[in-house]
Amino acid sequence: MTLPTSEFSLIDRYFADHAPNRHDVALGIGDDCALLIPPVGQQLAVTLDTLVADVHFFAAADPEGIGHKALAVNLSDLAAMGATPAWATLALTLPKVDEVWLAAFCRGLFALADQHGVQLVGGDTTHGPVTVITLQAHGFVPPDLALRRDGAKPGDGVYVTGTLGDAGLALAAALGKATIAVGQHSYVQARLERPEPRLAEGVALRAIASAAIDISDGLAQDLGHILERSQVGAQVEVERLPLSPAFNASLDRETALVTALSSGDDYELCFTVPPERVARLETVAAAWECRCTRIGVIEAEPGLRLFRADGYAFRLERQGYDHFG
Amino acid sequence: MTLPTSEFSLIDRYFADHAPNRHDVALGIGDDCALLIPPVGQQLAVTLDTLVADVHFFAAADPEGIGHKALAVNLSDLAAMGATPAWATLALTLPKVDEVWLAAFCRGLFALADQHGVQLVGGDTTHGPVTVITLQAHGFVPPDLALRRDGAKPGDGVYVTGTLGDAGLALAAALGKATIAVGQHSYVQARLERPEPRLAEGVALRAIASAAIDISDGLAQDLGHILERSQVGAQVEVERLPLSPAFNASLDRETALVTALSSGDDYELCFTVPPERVARLETVAAAWECRCTRIGVIEAEPGLRLFRADGYAFRLERQGYDHFG
Numbered sequence: 001m002t003l004p005t006s007e008f009s010l011i012d013r014y015f016a017d018h019a020p021n022r023h024d025v026a027l028g029i030g031d032d033c034a035l036l037i038p039p040v041g042q043q044l045a046v047t048l049d050t051l052v053a054d055v056h057f058f059a060a061a062d063p064e065g066i067g068h069k070a071l072a073v074n075l076s077d078l079a080a081m082g083a084t085p086a087w088a089t090l091a092l093t094l095p096k097v098d099e100v101w102l103a104a105f106c107r108g109l110f111a112l113a114d115q116h117g118v119q120l121v122g123g124d125t126t127h128g129p130v131t132v133i134t135l136q137a138h139g140f141v142p143p144d145l146a147l148r149r150d151g152a153k154p155g156d157g158v159y160v161t162g163t164l165g166d167a168g169l170a171l172a173a174a175l176g177k178a179t180i181a182v183g184q185h186s187y188v189q190a191r192l193e194r195p196e197p198r199l200a201e202g203v204a205l206r207a208i209a210s211a212a213i214d215i216s217d218g219l220a221q222d223l224g225h226i227l228e229r230s231q232v233g234a235q236v237e238v239e240r241l242p243l244s245p246a247f248n249a250s251l252d253r254e255t256a257l258v259t260a261l262s263s264g265d266d267y268e269l270c271f272t273v274p275p276e277r278v279a280r281l282e283t284v285a286a287a288w289e290c291r292c293t294r295i296g297v298i299e300a301e302p303g304l305r306l307f308r309a310d311g312y313a314f315r316l317e318r319q320g321y322d323h324f325g
Numbered sequence: 326m327t328l329p330t331s332e333f334s335l336i337d338r339y340f341a342d343h344a345p346n347r348h349d350v351a352l353g354i355g356d357d358c359a360l361l362i363p364p365v366g367q368q369l370a371v372t373l374d375t376l377v378a379d380v381h382f383f384a385a386a387d388p389e390g391i392g393h394k395a396l397a398v399n400l401s402d403l404a405a406m407g408a409t410p411a412w413a414t415l416a417l418t419l420p421k422v423d424e425v426w427l428a429a430f431c432r433g434l435f436a437l438a439d440q441h442g443v444q445l446v447g448g449d450t451t452h453g454p455v456t457v458i459t460l461q462a463h464g465f466v467p468p469d470l471a472l473r474r475d476g477a478k479p480g481d482g483v484y485v486t487g488t489l490g491d492a493g494l495a496l497a498a499a500l501g502k503a504t505i506a507v508g509q510h511s512y513v514q515a516r517l518e519r520p521e522p523r524l525a526e527g528v529a530l531r532a533i534a535s536a537a538i539d540i541s542d543g544l545a546q547d548l549g550h551i552l553e554r555s556q557v558g559a560q561v562e563v564e565r566l567p568l569s570p571a572f573n574a575s576l577d578r579e580t581a582l583v584t585a586l587s588s589g590d591d592y593e594l595c596f597t598v599p600p601e602r603v604a605r606l607e608t609v610a611a612a613w614e615c616r617c618t619r620i621g622v623i624e625a626e627p628g629l630r631l632f633r634a635d636g637y638a639f640r641l642e643r644q645g646y647d648h649f650g
Binding site: 026027030031032033034035036037038040043044045046047048049050052055056077078080081083087089091093121122123124126127128129130132134136138139141143146148149150212213214229 | 351352355356357358359360361362363365368369370371372373374375377380381402403405406408412414416418446447448449451452453454455457459461463464466468471473474475537538539554
């Protein structure tokens with residue numbers, strides 16, 4: 001058996017010629033550049049995220065999950081913009097050529113890519129002391145329909161998709177800081193390792209939401225970005241936060257609320273909807289596979305105010321995950 | 326003095342709001358995605374390259390040069406495609422927040438970006454044990470005018486821009502394996518640290534060259550990619566290789582030829598031109614700031630054959646830099 005010994009054979013063997021073969025790709029992997037044909041009349045949405053071993057994922061984690069997540073976190077950014085995904089590129093720095101790891105990484109990456117019609121059009125594989133994955137995704141969105149962070153207005157409702165905190169619980173359990181309830185491990189673990197980008201929901205929100213973001217660093221911090229960019233504030237009723245049965249069964253109520261507000265990696269959408277569009281939201285959200293929950297309201301006064309159902313303030317010490325904190 | 330402690334303040338302070346502000350950028354850094362407006366009737370050329378500290382550059386090297394080079398190597402890929410550059414994104418993994426390093430890195434990056442009208446539209450700054458830089462560049466090229474690797478035909482001339490081997494000499498000198506001639510150090514060092522992407526030359530070659538590539542891994546290896554993709558061979562007369570006075574003054578003749586053929590990082594263009602377009606090439610190349618040298622000819626028989634002026638074969642043991650070699 002001959003191991004591939006150059007970056008070229010690596011790229012050729014693992015990353016080239018995977019489905020789908022999109023009509024808008026004139027030239028894929030294998031030249032100095034990919035040549036792509038953007039659709040007329042659409043804007044190009046571009047995003048990238050880097051995952052570093054033992055910073056953003058455990059180096060020993062299932063490589064299939066790592067491949068899935070590297071793409072998923074970027075598709076989630078497209079979803080938060082209301083864009084439909086099209087193309088991706090991959091920069092992969094590896095300490096060694098491990099064919100088993102690479103094959104599994106590719107399985108996870110390409111399964112999700114196929115599911116959403118995304119073609120890998122470019123890549124660069126390099127040698128380095130630690131695994132670093134930078135994936136960039138390109139998508140399309142009609143002009144003036146993109147879901148930006150800066151459109152929230154006082155009176156708009158604040159909503160989230162799915163449930164919050166599951167990924168944070170999985171991470172805490174992996175670090176020995178929490179215990180997942182009996183029988184719930186695989187669900188909770190999948191929420192950390194296999195986040196499902198809310199792409200259909202993002203597209204459905206195009207003419208409905210006034211602002212949107214995906215929750216990568218924790219609800220409090222990411223909603224904070226909407227508030228800051230929109231120059232508004234919000235109040236959120238913490239008892240309304242959507243929590244999964246597995247999550248509720250694993251944590252006491254106070255820990256659950258703090259985790260749901262401050263832990264990252266959920267990749268749900270947080271968005272705001274003007275009152276006159278709430279009925280339309282309810283119509284489209286009825287068709288979603290995930291939950292859609294109203295958790296609060298935008299206000300003119302800057303800042304995020306958290307309340308309990310009884311009206312008392314809820315105090316949150318730590319707002320989200322800070323990569324250099 | 327307050328150090329920035331989050332990835333957000335890093336991005337805000339160092340990477341946002343730099344010139345130029347292009348008309349085709351609807352939304353730059355600061356949201357989930359950048360929103361870009363591709364020109365109608367052009368293809369989008371996309372490329373990316375990763376630079377890892379102490380693999381692709383010395384960790385202790387001048388950070389201004391690293392910033393320059395991170396963009397330059399990608400603009401060189403656009404040049405090799407005949408594309409005009411437009412947008413870039415940056416994924417930066419850093420072991421620590423070093424403001425002096427970051428400021429200098431940005432100076433180098435943005436000086437080159439400004440020079441070529443490139444706007445940084447997205448980024449992700451992460452913490453990791455080693456500095457890893459992935460830069461992605463986007464450019465435009467009219468359909469069917471892109472310079473691909475697969476269009477070389479028997480009888481086409483083989484050409485290179487500029488001079489070869491200078492960057493390899495600089496690297497060899499830094500490793501204590503070569504000595505740069507007195508008075509030539511700054512020129513040779515600049516060729517390694519500040520490569521100038523041949524963008525104007527690439528655009529000029531659009532309707533002239535039948536194939537093109539940029540020389541990042543050594544002439545023999547990179548020309549080999551053209552030959553492989555075009556399913557042809559070539560003969561190259563090694564005495565014709567364009568070498569700088571500084572290079573010739575520093576190395577004996579045999580070492581010079583091997584270095585010019587096999588060392589990477591030159592970022593010159595290697596391209597092929599059909600006989601009927603040679604006159605047009607000579608006309609446009611007369612206006613170039615860099616040299617344009619015919620070094621050989623494409624042949625039907627596969628493989629790269631190197632000859633001396635006396636007709637004897639030139640034997641090259643090592644073909645280019647292999648990242649996993």
